Amino acid sequence: MNNRQKQEEILRISGVNARKCMKCGKCSATCPAYDEMEYHPHEFVYMVETGDIDRLMASQSLYKCLSCFACVDRCPRGVQPFKLIEAVRLMNIRKQGNNHMTANDIPSILDDDMPQQAIVSAFRKYTK
Amino acid sequence: MQRIGVFVCWCGSNIAGTVDVHAVAEALKTEPGVVFSTDYQYMCSQAGQNIIKDAIRDYRLTGVVVCSCSPRMHEVTFRKTASQAGLNPYMVEIANIREQCSWVHKDVPTGTEKAIILGRAAVAKVNLNAPLTPGESLVIKRALVIGGGIAGIQTALDIADAGFPVDIVEKQPTIGGKMAQLDKTFPTLDCAACILTPKMVDAAQNENIRILSYSEVEKVGGFVGNFEVTIRKKARYVKEDICTGCGACVEKCPMKKVPNEFNLGMDNRRAVYIPFAQAVPKVATIDPNYCNMLKNGKCGLCARVCTAGAIDYTQKDELITEKYGAIVVATGYNPISLDKFDEFAYNQSKDVISSLEFERLTNAAGPTAGKLVRPSDGKHPHTIVFVQCVGSRCDACAEKGKEYCSKICCMYTAKHAMLTRDKYPDTEVYVFYIDVRTPGKNFDEFYRRAVEEYGVHYVKGMVGKVSPEGDTLKVQASDLISGKQLHIDADLVVLAAAIEPDASARPLATMLTASMDTNDFFTEAHPKLRPVESPTAGVFLSGACQGPKDIPETVSQAGAAASKVIGLLVKDKLTTNPCVAQSNELMCNGCSSCELVCPYGAITYIDKEFRMPDRSIQIRRVAQVNPAVCQGCGACTVACPSGAMDLNGFKSEQIIAEVDAICR
Numbered sequence: 001m002n003n004r005q006k007q008e009e010i011l012r013i014s015g016v017n018a019r020k021c022m023k024c025g026k027c028s029a030t031c032p033a034y035d036e037m038e039y040h041p042h043e044f045v046y047m048v049e050t051g052d053i054d055r056l057m058a059s060q061s062l063y064k065c066l067s068c069f070a071c072v073d074r075c076p077r078g079v080q081p082f083k084l085i086e087a088v089r090l091m092n093i094r095k096q097g098n099n100h101m102t103a104n105d106i107p108s109i110l111d112d113d114m115p116q117q118a119i120v121s122a123f124r125k126y127t128k
Numbered sequence: 129m130q131r132i133g134v135f136v137c138w139c140g141s142n143i144a145g146t147v148d149v150h151a152v153a154e155a156l157k158t159e160p161g162v163v164f165s166t167d168y169q170y171m172c173s174q175a176g177q178n179i180i181k182d183a184i185r186d187y188r189l190t191g192v193v194v195c196s197c198s199p200r201m202h203e204v205t206f207r208k209t210a211s212q213a214g215l216n217p218y219m220v221e222i223a224n225i226r227e228q229c230s231w232v233h234k235d236v237p238t239g240t241e242k243a244i245i246l247g248r249a250a251v252a253k254v255n256l257n258a259p260l261t262p263g264e265s266l267v268i269k270r271a272l273v274i275g276g277g278i279a280g281i282q283t284a285l286d287i288a289d290a291g292f293p294v295d296i297v298e299k300q301p302t303i304g305g306k307m308a309q310l311d312k313t314f315p316t317l318d319c320a321a322c323i324l325t326p327k328m329v330d331a332a333q334n335e336n337i338r339i340l341s342y343s344e345v346e347k348v349g350g351f352v353g354n355f356e357v358t359i360r361k362k363a364r365y366v367k368e369d370i371c372t373g374c375g376a377c378v379e380k381c382p383m384k385k386v387p388n389e390f391n392l393g394m395d396n397r398r399a400v401y402i403p404f405a406q407a408v409p410k411v412a413t414i415d416p417n418y419c420n421m422l423k424n425g426k427c428g429l430c431a432r433v434c435t436a437g438a439i440d441y442t443q444k445d446e447l448i449t450e451k452y453g454a455i456v457v458a459t460g461y462n463p464i465s466l467d468k469f470d471e472f473a474y475n476q477s478k479d480v481i482s483s484l485e486f487e488r489l490t491n492a493a494g495p496t497a498g499k500l501v502r503p504s505d506g507k508h509p510h511t512i513v514f515v516q517c518v519g520s521r522c523d524a525c526a527e528k529g530k531e532y533c534s535k536i537c538c539m540y541t542a543k544h545a546m547l548t549r550d551k552y553p554d555t556e557v558y559v560f561y562i563d564v565r566t567p568g569k570n571f572d573e574f575y576r577r578a579v580e581e582y583g584v585h586y587v588k589g590m591v592g593k594v595s596p597e598g599d600t601l602k603v604q605a606s607d608l609i610s611g612k613q614l615h616i617d618a619d620l621v622v623l624a625a626a627i628e629p630d631a632s633a634r635p636l637a638t639m640l641t642a643s644m645d646t647n648d649f650f651t652e653a654h655p656k657l658r659p660v661e662s663p664t665a666g667v668f669l670s671g672a673c674q675g676p677k678d679i680p681e682t683v684s685q686a687g688a689a690a691s692k693v694i695g696l697l698v699k700d701k702l703t704t705n706p707c708v709a710q711s712n713e714l715m716c717n718g719c720s721s722c723e724l725v726c727p728y729g730a731i732t733y734i735d736k737e738f739r740m741p742d743r744s745i746q747i748r749r750v751a752q753v754n755p756a757v758c759q760g761c762g763a764c765t766v767a768c769p770s771g772a773m774d775l776n777g778f779k780s781e782q783i784i785a786e787v788d789a790i791c792r
Contacts, residue, residue, distance in 0.1 A: 020523060024562040029606035030471065030592025034613040042608065074471055074592060078523035 006053040006091065014087035018049035020077045027071035027081045037061040041071045041081040048084050062089050093125055101126045130255050133164040133189040134247060135180055137171035137196035139226055144169075146230040146239040152195060155244045159251045163187050172202050177209045184213040191219045191254035195247045197226040216259035218706065218777055223250035245790055252789035256782045260706035265756045267353040268453040269697050272297065274345055274636065275458035277305020278324060278679060279671025279686045281331050283456050286690030288336035292697045295450065296331065297359055298341045299632065302407035304328055305460055309390065309484065311491040311498075313679055314543045315574040321406065321493070328408040341409055344632070346447065348455070348639040349729065351757060352666030353702045355452045363443040365414035365422065366400075371438035373410030377430035378402060386418045388495075391488045394503060395495035400430050404493060412438075454666050454693040455640065457650055458686070459633045461672040463625040464519045468528035472515065472623055477596040478504040480621045483537065486544055500552065502620055505599065509619035512548060513603050514541050514559040515591045519626035521562070530626045530647060535676035537624035538565045542575045542584075544622065549582040558585045558616060560605055568678070587614070594621050627676055641727070642667045650674050660689040668692050707777035708758035709765060711751040713738075715772035718749035722764035722773055730757035731764060 001009070011018065027041035034040055038061045039047065047056045056062075062085060071081040101122060110119075134156045138144035149167040157165040164187045168176050171194060183189060192215065194206045199222040207217035225243040233239040271287050273280045276298030284294045296303060307313075308328075310320035331337050340359055347358040366377075381398035388397040390404055399418040402410060412430075420427040421441055431439035463484050466474040474480045479502045481489070492498035502509050516537055522529030538561070545557045564586070566572040578584045589606035596602075603616040629648040637644045642662040643651040650669050653661040660669050670689040671682040696702075711722070713736065723731045731751055738746050751772070753764075765773045765780065774780060 022521060022562060023608070024517070024590040025588070025606035025608045026590035026592055028592070028608070028613065029590050029604060031613070034606075040606075040611070040613075042606070070592070076517070076522040076526060076529060078526050 003051055003053055006057075007048060007051045010048055010053065010084065010087045010091060013090055014080070014083040016048075016080050016083050016087070018045050018079065018084070021045045021049065021079045022077055024076065026074050026076060027079075030070045030074045032068060032070065033064045033066050036064040041085070044084055044088075045079055045081050048088075053088075056088055057092055062092070090125060130161045130191045130257075131163045131187060131189050132159075132161040132191040132193060132251055132254050133180070133183045133187060134159075134162055134166070134193045134195065134251065135171050135176075135183075136165070136167035136225075136243075136247070137176070137194065138167065138169045139197060139230075140169065143196070143226050143230040143243075146233050146236060147225055147243045148236055148240040149243075151240050152225070152243045152247060156193075156195075156247045156251060159248055161191070161255050162251060164189065171196055172205055177205070180206070180209050181213040184210065184215050189215065191221075191257060193221050193223060193247060193250045193254055195223040195225045195243060195250070198222075198224045198228075216261075218260040219254065219257050221250040221254045221257070223247045248792070249786040249789045252785040253782045256779065256785055257777070260776055262703040262706045263755055264701045265351075265353055265704050267697060267699050267702055268355075268451045270294070270450070270452050271454045271456065271693050271697065272345075272355070272357055272450070272452040273456045273458055273670075275305070275460055275630075275671070275673070276300070276303030276331075276339065276341065277458060277460045277671065278307040278327070279460065279673075279682045280305070280456070280458035281324075281327050282683050282686035283458060283668075283670045283690045283693070284331055284337050285327065285334065286687050287456075287693050287697075288334045290690075290694045290697075291336065292694065293336045293338070295338045295340055295359075295452075297343050297345055298339065299344045300403065301342045301364065301401075301411070301413040302403045302409070303331065303339060303341060304404075304406075304408065306484075307679060308404065308406075309392075309487060309491070311487050311494075312543060312547060314539045315568075315570045317543070317547075325406040325408075328406065332408045339409060340448070341411075342413060343448075345636060345639065350451070351728070351759065353453050353696070353699075354756070355455055355666065357450055357452055357455070359448045359450065361446040361448055363416075363445050364411070365416070365419070365439065365441055365443045366412045367438045367440050367443075368409060368411050370436050371411040371434075372436055373402060373407075373412065374435075375402060375412070376433045376435070377412050377439065380429050380433045382427065382429060383418050383420060386415060391495045392482075392485050394485060394488060414439075414441075454668060454696050456668045456670050456689050456693060457633075457636065457640070457642065457662070457673050458670040458689075459630045459636060459673040461627040461676070462630055464530065464628050466518065466623060466625055469518060469623070471593045472518065472591065472621065473594045473596055473601070474623060477594075477601060477621075478502075479509075479596075479601060479619065480594060480623065482623050482625045483540060483544065484625075486622045487540075490544075490547065500548065507619070508552070509555060511556045511616065511618045512545075512558070512620045512622065513591065513594075513601075513605075513616060513618040514545060514557070514622045514624065516541055516559065516561045516624045517590075517626075518623040520624075530628060532626075532647060532676065533565065534624075534626045535565070536627070536678045539568070539571055539574065539678065541622075541624050542566070542578045545584040546574075546578040546582045549578075549584055556585065558587055558618075560587050560589055560591050562588075562590060568680070589614075591621075594618075627672070629673055633673055640664060640667050660685055660692055666696065704756060705760055706755075707760040707775060708755045709753045709760065709762070709773055709775050711753060711768075712772045712774065713750045715770050716748075716750040716768075717770050717772070718751070719769060721767040721769060722751050725763045725767040726758075727761065727763065728757050728759050730754045730759070 136153045153167040211217040223246040343361045346360045350356045383399035387393040488494040519529035520534040591605040601618045642664045668689040
């Protein structure tokens with residue numbers, strides 16, 4: 001996958017239009033994990049917009065994001081920075097191999113305590 | 129049979145870039161009735177118009193088709209050209225091959241094909257056109273200005289100055305509007321009251337101006353030059369002509385806990401009140417929601433202390449009907465509600481305030497007599513954080529906020545920051561901005577002065593959240609230049625709230641049949657060339673009701689609107705549009721369908737005697753159109769089940785001929 005394709009894939013997975021960002025920095029202002037990160041939410045958006053994908057995928061900042069959605073809630077432009085971060089994480093996970101899960105695997109791993117959301121989420125993460 | 133000339137305009141490359149204009153002229157030559165067809169670079173130019181005039185003469189044309197821009201742009205121009213050459217102006221048809229053709233198509237063959245079809249339709253219509261003669265209507269030489277802020281006051285003063293009577297309708301008890309609440313005004317820092325109150329007094333003393341305060345427009349009828357407006361003068365329970373504004377009633381009123389809207393609820397007023405010392409008219413008003421006498425008949429103190437005997441608890445709303453030649457809308461703006469912005473803790477802390485509240489806090493006539501203190505504990509704030517763009521420049525789909533830039537916030541925030549540093553040098557001032565937008569004469573210099581001379585900390589970034597902790601406000605923000613997240617302990621946070629049109633604007637627009645945009649700002653007739661006129665004839669726009677504006681801009685626009693009104697009122701008569709509805713009495717069956725759909729009330733029914741073939745007399749109920757009121761919208765022609773209604777200039781057979789020509 002070349003850089004351009006990766007960029008498009010991230011935008012496709014996230015459903016985000018990075019061009020809507022007006023660079024106000026409210027996402028980074030609101031982020032509780034700011035100090036832990038190498039690249040901050042507004043930089044995530046900018047790096048995706050400009051196609052600086054490899055550095056982003058290699059960054060440990062991805063895993064510092066708490067998925068608290070504060071940036072999504074407060075972005076005045078509706079850019080949803082978190083969804084981009086999540087999409088980059090998924091790119092990394094999916095890069096590691098083929099499908100980790102098929103629909104046929106589900107009955108064997110189901111148990112009563114498992115929230116349905118976890119199954120859906122696992123599908124999103126582990127299925128290409 | 130008509131003798132029609134076709135004139136295809138290139139509009140430089142605007143049309144010629146996507147439409148093969150020679151081919152269009154050539155193709156239309158063979159249409160029925162066409163005796164002459166040509167194309168030219170700029171048909172609206174003097175030379176272009178001469179081509180039309182010469183052709184009318186040389187080819188004895190009876191009809192003209194101009195394939196050019198929208199008729200909204202140049203129909204009037206070409207009608208004038210035709211009439212100068214002796215042709216009835218209503219024998220001119222415009223085929224819009226620019227906005228509806230060349231601008232929306234990308235390739236030449238498609239554009240050309242469509243242009244030919246549009247031209248063909250226009251030719252088919254002209255073949256059935258008949259000369260029309262416009263009528264005349266009288267102009268009532270009186271103007272109505274709706275809204276008594278700086279926009280309305282300035283417009284009224286300028287119209288009155290030209291010698292025409294003007295009424296200002298203001299829904300508050302006093303004129304003055306938002307400007308009366310401001311402290312100083314950028315970029316020269318003169319005090320708002322010092323420059324506004326003389327104008328308010330001028331308006332009150334001008335013999336051509338009548339101020340209808342505490343009043344609202346209830347109903348609008350009529351048309352340009354002849355509007356009939358019903359105004360509700362709300363009961364203020366004080367006789368306006370007797371009250372001297374001495375304030376004795378206010379002093380004695382025992383109901384002291386009424387939130388004072390003039391100070392944005394930051395202090396209280398009495399149930400009987402005068403909004404501020406320089407109010408015009410300086411007359412007391414009793415608030416019926418709080419007055420004990422009006423609520424339960426117990427009190428009556430104000431009536432007892434009023435030496436003039438002006439208090440009247442039995443007063444009722446009064447309806448005034450007046451005729452006007454022109455109407456100016458000057459309904460202004462309001463800051464948006466900040467309730468949805470939880471992240472800034474506006475509803476949690478008294479020390480998070482809006483910029484308009486900050487104006488009142490620093491205003492010598494405000495709740496603190498101009499001393500800048502924290503609303504919560506009255507202490508002097510040592511660190512103030514200003515947040516720009518709160519609710520402005522938001523995404524169209526966002527639930528909170530507006531899509532547009534509110535335009536005035538950058539400048540007033542620079543003003544607030546500068547004045548604070550000037551008066552209280554021990555106070556640190558931070559301004560968080562996304563962009564600093566200061567176009568305007570001496571505006572950027574003003575902002576730079578705040579930074580360079582007064583040491584205001586401008587930080588590129590946004591505040592993410594404000595959390596009240598003890599008596600400080602923890603502000604978490606980003607500094608995008610240094611790449612840091614800032615944590616500031618602030619004493620006061622000021623939010624530059626977006627502005628929106630006043631809530632009264634939308635119902636008013638409906639009454640005036642004036643159009644609005646999605647943000648409820650009034651639409652101008654042309655964004656560049658007719659900025660103070662509404663597309664509805666006789667309705668003009670002044671101030672922030674048309675879009676966010678500062679005071680200098682509002683005053684210039686107010687003057688412009690006034691000059692347009694004066695231009696209308698100096699005319700004794702207006703030519704009316706002859707393209708009005710006409711009913712064929714022989715076909716009319718008196719069903720009233722047209723009367724019910726007519727938005728202008730132009731249709732009435734009369735009983736008319738008809739002589740039948742057997743010489744007997746029959747009385748039948750038939751529709752009659754008042755051509756002075758009819759606006760030619762055509763609703764009645766569609767509603768009429770018997771086909772008796774027709775629109776001059778747009779007769780059903782003409783429309784069908786156009787459709788046939790397109791489908792051919």
